[in-house]
Amino acid sequence: MAKVLLIDDDQALISVFQTALKNEGYQTVVAFDGKSGFERAKSEKPSLILLDQVLPDIQGNEVLKLLKDEPQTKDIPVAMLSNFGQDQLIKGAINAGAVDYILKYQVEPQDVVHKIKGMLKDGGA
Amino acid sequence: MGIIFFKRKKKEAPVPPPPPSLPAASSEKLALASFNNLLLGAFVVNTQTNTLPLLNPTAKRMLGIQAATPSLASVINALPPTYDLQKQLKEAVASQKPGDEKEITLEEKTFAVSVVPVSTVSAAVLLRDITFEASLQKVKEDFIHMMVHELRAPLTAIKGAAQILEKDKSSKQDFNKMISIIQEQSKKLLDQVSSLLDLAKIEASRFVIQKTPSDVKKLVSQVAEVFQPQAVNKSIALTAKIGSSIPLTVVLDPIRIGQVLNNFVSNSLKFTPAGGAITIEASISKETPKKLTVKVKDTGVGIPKEKQKEIFSKFYQVGQKTDDDPNTHIPGTGLGLYIAKQIIEAHKGTIDLVSDEGKGTTISFSIPL
Numbered sequence: 001m002a003k004v005l006l007i008d009d010d011q012a013l014i015s016v017f018q019t020a021l022k023n024e025g026y027q028t029v030v031a032f033d034g035k036s037g038f039e040r041a042k043s044e045k046p047s048l049i050l051l052d053q054v055l056p057d058i059q060g061n062e063v064l065k066l067l068k069d070e071p072q073t074k075d076i077p078v079a080m081l082s083n084f085g086q087d088q089l090i091k092g093a094i095n096a097g098a099v100d101y102i103l104k105y106q107v108e109p110q111d112v113v114h115k116i117k118g119m120l121k122d123g124g125a
Numbered sequence: 126m127g128i129i130f131f132k133r134k135k136k137e138a139p140v141p142p143p144p145p146s147l148p149a150a151s152s153e154k155l156a157l158a159s160f161n162n163l164l165l166g167a168f169v170v171n172t173q174t175n176t177l178p179l180l181n182p183t184a185k186r187m188l189g190i191q192a193a194t195p196s197l198a199s200v201i202n203a204l205p206p207t208y209d210l211q212k213q214l215k216e217a218v219a220s221q222k223p224g225d226e227k228e229i230t231l232e233e234k235t236f237a238v239s240v241v242p243v244s245t246v247s248a249a250v251l252l253r254d255i256t257f258e259a260s261l262q263k264v265k266e267d268f269i270h271m272m273v274h275e276l277r278a279p280l281t282a283i284k285g286a287a288q289i290l291e292k293d294k295s296s297k298q299d300f301n302k303m304i305s306i307i308q309e310q311s312k313k314l315l316d317q318v319s320s321l322l323d324l325a326k327i328e329a330s331r332f333v334i335q336k337t338p339s340d341v342k343k344l345v346s347q348v349a350e351v352f353q354p355q356a357v358n359k360s361i362a363l364t365a366k367i368g369s370s371i372p373l374t375v376v377l378d379p380i381r382i383g384q385v386l387n388n389f390v391s392n393s394l395k396f397t398p399a400g401g402a403i404t405i406e407a408s409i410s411k412e413t414p415k416k417l418t419v420k421v422k423d424t425g426v427g428i429p430k431e432k433q434k435e436i437f438s439k440f441y442q443v444g445q446k447t448d449d450d451p452n453t454h455i456p457g458t459g460l461g462l463y464i465a466k467q468i469i470e471a472h473k474g475t476i477d478l479v480s481d482e483g484k485g486t487t488i489s490f491s492i493p494l
Contacts, residue, residue, distance in 0.1 A: 019299045056397075057426050
């Protein structure tokens with residue numbers, strides 16, 4: 001059963017995505033800030049990471065760089081999940097190795113589940 | 126005999142004599158003095174000879190030019206490489222029409238540059254410092270981004286929870302969780318809209334509080350209770366300490382003071398990592414005049430020193446800059462602290478913040494009894 005790590009400080013939204021993923025048979029782990037998200041990625045070795053851009057401690061793109069620089073986590077596909085869609089942020093995320101940049105307000109939980117299925121099929125763990 | 130009509134000639138005002146004309150040399154001196162004393166930066170370029178017949182002191186200062194008689198090349202070098210002065214001059218002189226105003230940045234200042242033809246071979250270049258307007262524009266854009274985010278976040282959760290309920294695959298526990306999310310996030314959305322209305326009232330000087338004898342112990346306990354589930358989720362210890370000398374009731378606006386405490390605790394929860402602690406402490410000062418002081422202390426990420434003095438400002442948010450582009454500023458916590466300050470000041474009180482980056486923050490207010 002594939003495991004998805006959700007890194008987001010919005011507890012309500014995490015609950016929503018966790019429930020949607022669980023209903024489709026995925027395991028989920030969560031972290032509410034960038035640093036603990038990075039640590040959980042190393043300890044849990046998820047199949048995929050959904051990473052928010054605005055976190056209380058460090059910005060999402062910075063967490064992404066940490067994940068891609070770390071040998072234990074560099075091959076885990078990371079999709080950004082954010083309400084901020086400024087060009088510079090999207091470009092920064094894609095350049096740093098994100099497989100997708102999803103705008104939260106444009107998608108339903110089922111759309112995210114569908115995208116995750118596609119990402120994992122394309123080469124996730 | 127016919128009637129002869131005579132049209133009375135209108136009496137015309139006497140024409141004043143022409144003013145004595147200034148000698149040519151004095152006219153030029155006057156023009157030059159006006160040019161040199163302009164608040165605008167200005168210089169004139171002769172495009173035929175590629176020379177700089179006039180450059181006023183304001184332009185020299187704006188461009189950072191030290192030389193006493195600078196050349197056109199030195200002016201071109203002083204301008205940012207993205208601004209093609211020669212092209213702008215050529216177009217203005219050829220069309221004999223002013224060019225479109227362009228914006229340039231020099232040494233962290235922003236200028237509006239316009240090129241105006243003054244003859245068939247020369248054009249004047251005018252520089253206007255718009256640094257303040259540009260920063261206001263940025264503040265406005267940041268504010269809009271922030272408000273859009275603050276409104277979108279709860280809406281996204283509500284929409285998502287509704288979709289899960291619609292799919293009807295969830296357990297009873299998840300069903301209840303989604304209903305709870307819809308209720309909480311709807312309230313959050315309402316609170317955001319209320320903040321915007323509060324801001325409008327503050328701007329219109331129509332912000333009022335309604336003081337009534339209020340149970341402070343109950344107020345503080347209720348705030349701690351409301352945020353307890355979130356704190357537990359994040360493995361943060363949230364406790365309330367109420368001093369024994371607090372009277373049964375204190376005259377204050379309980380809804381507004383509740384709003385202030387909600388904002389303090391909400392910010393602490395947001396910026397305190399898992400495993401941390403938040404304490405709400407209410408006490409009465411020993412010195413006279415007696416004051417009620419309420420502190421919210423956390424072991425969170427803290428606030429950088431350079432942002433602390435601006436944190437209660439209307440449009441200042443503790444946000445994040447990105448390494449990719451320092452101009453991409455992600456807004457932070459929003460209007461809450463600005464409105465909190467207005468509430469406390471309406472109570473004739475003071476608000477205070479002590480923070481150490483990486484160690485934590487204590488935010489507090491004191492109001493007279």
